[in-house]
Amino acid sequence: MINFSPKFEAPKSQENPGERLGILMEKIASKTQAELLDTFGDSARDLLGEDNAINMRSFLVKSGGNFSKEEVKHDERMNHDKELLWSGADNDNVRKYYKDKFGCDTTEELLAQYKESRLNHRGTIVEMAITSILYKFLHDKYIVMRSSTFDDYENGVDNVIVHKETGEVICAFDEVYDSHDHERVEAKDKKILNKAMKGGVKIKYGFSLESEGDVRKLVKQEIKNVPAFYLAMSDVQLDALLLNKDIDSLENISDEERIVFTKLLASLESQVTMLKSNDIPENISSQLDKFLEALHNITI
Numbered sequence: 001m002i003n004f005s006p007k008f009e010a011p012k013s014q015e016n017p018g019e020r021l022g023i024l025m026e027k028i029a030s031k032t033q034a035e036l037l038d039t040f041g042d043s044a045r046d047l048l049g050e051d052n053a054i055n056m057r058s059f060l061v062k063s064g065g066n067f068s069k070e071e072v073k074h075d076e077r078m079n080h081d082k083e084l085l086w087s088g089a090d091n092d093n094v095r096k097y098y099k100d101k102f103g104c105d106t107t108e109e110l111l112a113q114y115k116e117s118r119l120n121h122r123g124t125i126v127e128m129a130i131t132s133i134l135y136k137f138l139h140d141k142y143i144v145m146r147s148s149t150f151d152d153y154e155n156g157v158d159n160v161i162v163h164k165e166t167g168e169v170i171c172a173f174d175e176v177y178d179s180h181d182h183e184r185v186e187a188k189d190k191k192i193l194n195k196a197m198k199g200g201v202k203i204k205y206g207f208s209l210e211s212e213g214d215v216r217k218l219v220k221q222e223i224k225n226v227p228a229f230y231l232a233m234s235d236v237q238l239d240a241l242l243l244n245k246d247i248d249s250l251e252n253i254s255d256e257e258r259i260v261f262t263k264l265l266a267s268l269e270s271q272v273t274m275l276k277s278n279d280i281p282e283n284i285s286s287q288l289d290k291f292l293e294a295l296h297n298i299t300i
Contacts, residue, residue: 017242018119021128025052025146027250028135032143040209040218047207047218052131053146054160054205058220065220075150075204080111082153087114126233127158129241130173130264134159136253137261137298141165147172148205155201157228163294167209169223171291172201174230188230189274196280200225200287227287229271231264258300265295 029052036044046058056072059065088094089110098104102113118124127146135144143162151157159173195201206223209216237260241247246254272292276285 016120017125018121018128020242020248021125021132022051022119024132024248024250025128026050028052028132028144031250032135032139032145036143036218040216043218043220047220048145051146054148054151056148056150056205059205075154079149079153083111083114087111089114122235126238129238129247130231130233131159132247133241133257133261133264134161134173136250136257137300142170147203151203151205155203157201157203159231160203160206162207162209164209168290169203169206169208169226170287170294172203172226172228174228188232189271192228192230192271193275193278193280195228196275196284197278199281200284201228202226225283225287227275227284227291229268232267233260237263262300265298265300268295 029048029050032052033044033048036047043064046055046063049055056075057063059067060069060072061067084090084107087110089107095104095110098110098113102109104110104113131144131146138144138161141164143164145160145162146152147155147157147160151160156174157172160169161171161173162169203223203226205220206226207218207220208223210219211217237256240256241254241260244254244256246252246257269292272288272295276288280288
């Protein structure tokens with residue numbers, strides 16, 4: 001879930017990290033969407049937006065989904081209401097700040113500027129950086145995408161990982177800034193344990209991959225009982241990534257990216273061990289076994 005923390009100060013040699021990573025998200029979305037269309041045809045059309053996030057409107061009945069126009073609009077209004085709250089758009093001082101600094105006269109102009117400014121906030125930078133690393137290491141066997149805005153805001157899910165062969169949603173991730181705060185790590189552990197005890201997370205705007213004879217299709221539907229984990233990145237790791245030009249390439253993997261990915265895998269194994277040491281539901285325990293097997297088959 002996006003962390004609305006203070007503006008991220010990038011290394012002096014790397015300006016506009018949000019814009020840089022935003023371009024990378026567009027590249028990933030373009031390649032993933034093309035692959036999905038090639039494999040699954042019209043059932044995958046418009047699934048992803050330019051930011052590599054699941055497009056809620058592609059779940060309308062007329063677009064091959066199973067949600068009515070009214071339901072999707074309701075969820076979009078919920079997103080809008082949260083952004084109004086987080087932006088402080090109802091606060092006179094905040095409105096004056098946006099008016100004086102950016103010339104925003106209306107609430108919608110303020111929200112648009114708020115979203116643009118958010119690209120250079122630490123939480124967003126971390127989310128996009130981790131998404132790019134996951135894609136580089138996993139895209140041969142897995143579909144790596146950002147969740148819909150609704151699932152981000154409402155269900156605390158940043159990334160959705162789907163196995164290309166089985167079509168299973170193997171896990172969901174919540175990216176966080178690692179402040180080396182032991183209490184925060186404990187809080188995150190408690191949070192994912194709580195989710196596991198309740199049977200995992202729900203992804204409303206999710207999908208599965210199904211086969212009908214020789215034809216494979218993408219079925220847009222709500223997915224339940226998905227194991228959830230958190231992925232953390234420190235300022236030091238983030239600075240090292242942004243200073244390396246290979247982060248702009250989908251083909252090249254830098255030493256810094258390998259180091260970060262190795263640490264992410266170690267953290268995930270630790271989280272699986274922690275969850276399995278508790279009396280979690282059998283269906284989630286079984287999912288964790290599959291996930292752990294998947295982790296062990298990843299080549300770094």
